[in-house]
Amino acid sequence: MSDADVVKSTIENLEFFSKLDESEKERILKNSIIKTYSKNQILYDHNSECLGMVVPLSGTIRVTMASENGKEINLYTLEQGDVDVLSASCVINQISFDTVMIAEDNCDVIIIPAIVVSEVQKKNIYLHSYILEIAANRFSDVMWTMQQILFMRIDQRIAIFLLDEYVKSHKNVMIKVTQEEIAKNINSAREVVTRILKRMSADDVIEIRRGKVIIKDIDYIKNLAIAD
Amino acid sequence: MSDADVVKSTIENLEFFSKLDESEKERILKNSIIKTYSKNQILYDHNSECLGMVVPLSGTIRVTMASENGKEINLYTLEQGDVDVLSASCVINQISFDTVMIAEDNCDVIIIPAIVVSEVQKKNIYLHSYILEIAANRFSDVMWTMQQILFMRIDQRIAIFLLDEYVKSHKNVMIKVTQEEIAKNINSAREVVTRILKRMSADDVIEIRRGKVIIKDIDYIKNLAIAD
Structure with missing residues (x-):
């Protein structure tokens, strides 16, 4: 498929698209x-120009909050199937x-430019409301992070x-990840x-190997993860 | 004014109201x-039934996130002029x-019941989008708290x-507040x-008195508050 075809088939599937008029779609x-x-x-920080709506096609994007003295908190991550608007x-x-x-x-990402999003959402309440729905999703993600x-x-x-990671890898107990x-x-x-x-x-x-953690007692991990 | 008059004049001034049809308004x-x-x-917690939209008329409402073991974080406060929907x-x-x-x-609060909000917003995209705008405002409040x-x-x-507090009290340097x-x-x-x-x-x-803090060097406090 050409890039234009991929863009078309992905964006046409987003919830707001059917509510646009023909010129807005185009x-x-x-x-x-x-x-x-x-x-x-x-992809985006406070020095960048406003980017636009972000729709990942492949790869993972980390979204963080940075303090002015360089500290950083991971808020949530985005993968294929997600849409973000905080950018x-x-x-x-x-x-x-x-x-x-x-x-x-490495990531491939569809960008719907901010200027286009801005203009269309001003006229089309459905896109406006879609953007706010996505923001509310991110609000939930951030609250979960804050709780943790x-x-x-x-x-x-x-x-x-x-x-x-175990669930994402379809129950593979060998998690490829560094302690960092x-x-x-x-x-x-x-x-x-490292201490924990x-x-x-x-x-x-668990068993620790170079660049890997192997889960040996999944029930223990499950119980700890859902503990009050 | 009667309660009904206060409710009417307050709610009529909310942004979404003019976008409702007559039966929705009623x-x-x-x-x-x-x-x-x-x-x-x-007013509301996870044990309560879903409350509804909250419009404070007087007093202050504290909105918090509670952990399952009783820890509590203040997220933001609401006062007259605010609207909240997380309830x-x-x-x-x-x-x-x-x-x-x-x-x-002690607070007086207008409650637009959840069941009414729910029904009207399902049919009326403007109310739906208003609710999400308010939620996005709260998202910003929470991010500010998280940053702090x-x-x-x-x-x-x-x-x-x-x-x-100094700004809220129109530049009164005597802040009535306990250390608690x-x-x-x-x-x-x-x-x-207490230590700080x-x-x-x-x-x-500053000068510390019983139930009060008196600001003696407002420039110092200002500089500290806005420091990077």
Whole structure:
């Protein structure tokens, strides 16, 4: 398929599309593009121009909040099937904060440019409301992250991470991940993660290998992940 | 004015109202009520039925996130002029988290019941989109709180709190507040707040009295509040 075909078939499936008139449809399809980002490339931050609506086709995008002195919190990640609009926060009057979007690996992403989104949503209440629905989804994601950071013990956060990876890989107990990556994902320090993993390993719950964690007692991990 | 008149004049001024048809207007006005809550009374939590849209007429409402083991984080507060919809989260499919609403002092609040909001917003895209706009406002409030908790030093968070109170009271340097209340407001412990206030007092920036903090050096407080 050509890029234009991929853009067309993806965007036509987004919920708002059928509510647009013909000229709005054309305006969006004509101006949307596929952009390729390489690992660790920044898609969007407070220095960038307002990007637009983001629809990942492949790869993973990490969305973070950065402090002015360089600290960083992972808010959520985006994958194929997700849509994000915080990278078009200039078109949402109610959103007054900045996020940073970083390619976690090589990514292909459809971008519906902010200027197009902005113009169409001003005339079309259905697109306006779709954008706010996506923002509300992200609000839920952020609250979940906030709950984890503020309320949960590190071992529980690690268990949730390992369980997520296990489910994502269709129940493969061998999780390919470095301790550094776990730390980043759960918003903790590498030293802290190492300490907890060592304890779990001593308890025979996991086995630690270079760049891998092997889950040996999945029931323990499950129970820890869902503990109150 | 009668309760019905207050309800009518307040709700008629909300942005979505003019976009409703006559029967929708009537349905909302007929079913909305003024409820009075006393200090520390819970308006809404995960045990309550879905409340509805909340429009404070007087008093202050604290909105928090509670962990299952009783820890609590202040997310934002509501006062006259605000509208909130997280207490009607059952009507917003995208919102999957629970908040708790507590009367900070005696409050009069207009409640547009969830069932009415739900029915009207399903037919009327303008109300649907208004609700999501309010949710996006709260998203911004929560991100601001998250930034403070995760990125800012306690002394800066205290300075922001004191400056807010100073501005709210039209530049009165005498802030009526206990150390316990400051701690609650900035999501910290009383002991920590006491330590910082003592240091500020030793530096002659503030004076501590029973149930009061007097700002002696407003420029210092301003600079600390806006520091990077």
